[in-house]
Amino acid sequence: xxxxxxxxxxxxxxxxxxxxxxxxxxxxxxxxxxxxxxxxxxxxxxxxxxxxxxxxxxxxxxxxxxxxxxxxxxxxxxxxxxxxxxxxxxxxxxxxxxxxxxxxxxxxxxxxxxxxxxxxxxxxxxxxxxxxxxxxxxxxxxxxxxxxxxxxxxxxxxxxxxxxxxxxxxxxxxxxxxxxxx
Amino acid sequence: xxxxxxxxxxxxxxxxxxxxxxxxxxxxxxxxxxxxxxxxxxxxxxxxxxxxxxxxxxxxxxxxxxxxxxxxxxxxxxxxxxxxxxxxxxxxxxxxxxxxxxxxxxxxxxxxxxxxxxxxxxxxxxxxxxxxxxxxxxxxxxxxxxxxxxxxxxxxxxxxxxxxxxxxxxxxxxxxxxxxxx
Numbered sequence: 001x002x003x004x005x006x007x008x009x010x011x012x013x014x015x016x017x018x019x020x021x022x023x024x025x026x027x028x029x030x031x032x033x034x035x036x037x038x039x040x041x042x043x044x045x046x047x048x049x050x051x052x053x054x055x056x057x058x059x060x061x062x063x064x065x066x067x068x069x070x071x072x073x074x075x076x077x078x079x080x081x082x083x084x085x086x087x088x089x090x091x092x093x094x095x096x097x098x099x100x101x102x103x104x105x106x107x108x109x110x111x112x113x114x115x116x117x118x119x120x121x122x123x124x125x126x127x128x129x130x131x132x133x134x135x136x137x138x139x140x141x142x143x144x145x146x147x148x149x150x151x152x153x154x155x156x157x158x159x160x161x162x163x164x165x166x167x168x169x170x171x172x173x174x175x176x177x178x179x180x181x182x
Numbered sequence: 183x184x185x186x187x188x189x190x191x192x193x194x195x196x197x198x199x200x201x202x203x204x205x206x207x208x209x210x211x212x213x214x215x216x217x218x219x220x221x222x223x224x225x226x227x228x229x230x231x232x233x234x235x236x237x238x239x240x241x242x243x244x245x246x247x248x249x250x251x252x253x254x255x256x257x258x259x260x261x262x263x264x265x266x267x268x269x270x271x272x273x274x275x276x277x278x279x280x281x282x283x284x285x286x287x288x289x290x291x292x293x294x295x296x297x298x299x300x301x302x303x304x305x306x307x308x309x310x311x312x313x314x315x316x317x318x319x320x321x322x323x324x325x326x327x328x329x330x331x332x333x334x335x336x337x338x339x340x341x342x343x344x345x346x347x348x349x350x351x352x353x354x355x356x357x358x359x360x361x362x363x364x
Contacts, residue, residue, distance in 0.1 A: 038220045039363035067283065071276075076325075093275040094253075100282035101249065131361035138351075138358050143258075168350035169320075171357050176320050179313035181221035 038178075039131075047133050048126030050174060051147045051164030056081045059088050063099050063114060064106040066091055077144035079162050080115050087123075087146060087160040089115030123148045124166055130174060133166045143168055220360075221313075229315050230308035232356060233329045233346030238263045241270055245281050245296060246288040248273055259326035261344050262297050269305075269328060269342040271297030305330045306348055312356060315348045325350055 055073040057066050059080050066078055070093065080089040091111060099114045100106065124133045124145045136145055147164035237255040239248050241262050248260055252275065262271040273293060281296045282288065306315045306327045318327055329346035 036363045039361050042357070042361040067279065071280075076275075093258075093279055097249065097275055097279045097282060098253075100279060101288075106283075131358070134354050134358050134361065137354050143350075168325075168354050171354045172316050172319050172350050175224070175353050175357050176313070176316050179221050179224040179316065181218045 042131040042134075043129045045130040045174070046126060047124055047128050047130060047147055047164075047166050050130060050170055051126065051166050052170060054079055054146060054162045054165045056085075056162060057111060058083060059110070059112045059115075061111050062107050063096065063109045063111050066111045067096050067100070067106065070096065075144075075165075076167065077142075077165070079146045079165070080111055081162060085161055086151065087118060087121075087148060087162050088112065089117050090121050090144075090146065091115045092143060118160070121146065123160065125149070126163065130171070134171050137166075137168060137171070224313040224316075225311045227312040227356075228308060229306055229310050229312060229329055229346075229348050232312060232352055233308065233348050234352060236261055236328060236344045236347045238267075238344060239293060240265060241292070241294040241297075243293050244289050245278065245291040245293050248293045249278050249282070249288065252278065257326075257347075258349065259324075259347070260293075261328045261347070262293055263344060267343055268333065269300060269303070269330060269344050270294070271299050272303050272326075272328065273297045274325065300342070303328065305342065307331070308345065312353070316353050319348075319350060319353070 055069060055075045056079045057069050059082055061069075061080075069078055070076075077090055077092045079087060080091065081087055089112060091114060095114055095116065099109065122136050122140045122142055122145055124136060124147055126147055126149070133145060137143070144165055144167040146160075146162045147166055148160040149163050151159040151161050153159075237251060237257045238261045239251050241264055243251075243262075251260055252258075259272055259274045261269060262273065264270055271294060273296060277296055277298065281291065304318050304322045304324055304327055306318060306329055308329055308331070315327060319325070326347050326349040328342075328344045329348055330342040331345050333341040333343050335341075
């Protein structure tokens with residue numbers, strides 16, 4: 001087998017996918033612009049690789065407990081789970097602010113009364129791309145997505161386990177890393 | 183003057199700055215990786231070009247008024263200004279949630295009592311890059327920055343006018359556009 005000698009100064013572009021090298025033909029332009037390459041990168045990077053630890057509260061907790069968790073963990077969204085760790089809902093700072101304005105005793109109102117229920121929550125799987133997850137944040141106008149794993153599909157409705165969170169902060173962090181040329 | 187014939191299939195890479203073309207020398211690698219080019223782009227894009235409209239409340243407004251503005255405008259952070267439109271502070275959902283938990287009458291508490299004061303607010307100018315602004319969001323752990331213009335530096339302290347807002351949502355939107363290869 002014979003390999004053509006290829007120009008070392010073009011090797012970086014070849015690795016990046018901008019040029020393709022063929023023995024005896026030499027280099028030719030792969031048809032991709034740098035923006036298309038970055039688009040590919042964002043579409044390949046998986047949620048699994050960048051997700052944060054989820055902050056959860058059980059469904060029997062009070063609104064007051066939820067507010068405390070939100071401040072102590074310093075997150076914008078809490079995920080609500082059953083005692084078996086199944087996702088049943090989510091509450092945001094906005095939801096809790098609305099309840100706090102009311103006249104009720106926050107210690108006595110269960111968080112499940114005020115949460116957004118599972119059917120209306122936008123979720124993401126660890127296998128989805130960072131691009132898909134970021135698009136969901138924009139399209140659905142939410143601050144955070146629970147990263148979920150399907151536990152069982154046997155029953156009438158899907159059972160989901162929360163394995164992480166993907167938030168606007170996650171995206172801003174990736175963006176700054178990209179700006180550093182990493 | 184004589185110009186060498188340069189390969190048209192490499193023209194895109196030349197425009198992108200990845201290759202440089204020199205008459206009689208041909209193409210050579212400019213030393214930049216696609217990541218470095220994207221980093222450059224993020225560092226060149228100005229806050230001015232991507233900022234949103236700011237949502238402001240005057241300093242004599244009550245905490246209740248501020249909460250209403252936050253819900254009706256659906257923003258996470260409000261900027262507080264004097265009657266002459268000078269920036270004096272900011273309040274976030276988190277700040278307002280904390281106050282709402284207290285026993286006071288929200289109609290009677292002026293927002294300037296609970297706001298973060300100017301000296302502790304991180305600001306950005308329209309001329310700064312999107313990269314610098316996003317870095318400030320990460321480093322200072324805030325959701326939004328007021329985009330400001332210096333009105334006067336004559337007095338003891340700087341007078342700033344709010345001309346926009348730069349938030350995590352702004353960054354997520356740019357990120358999704360980049361993922362579309364634009």
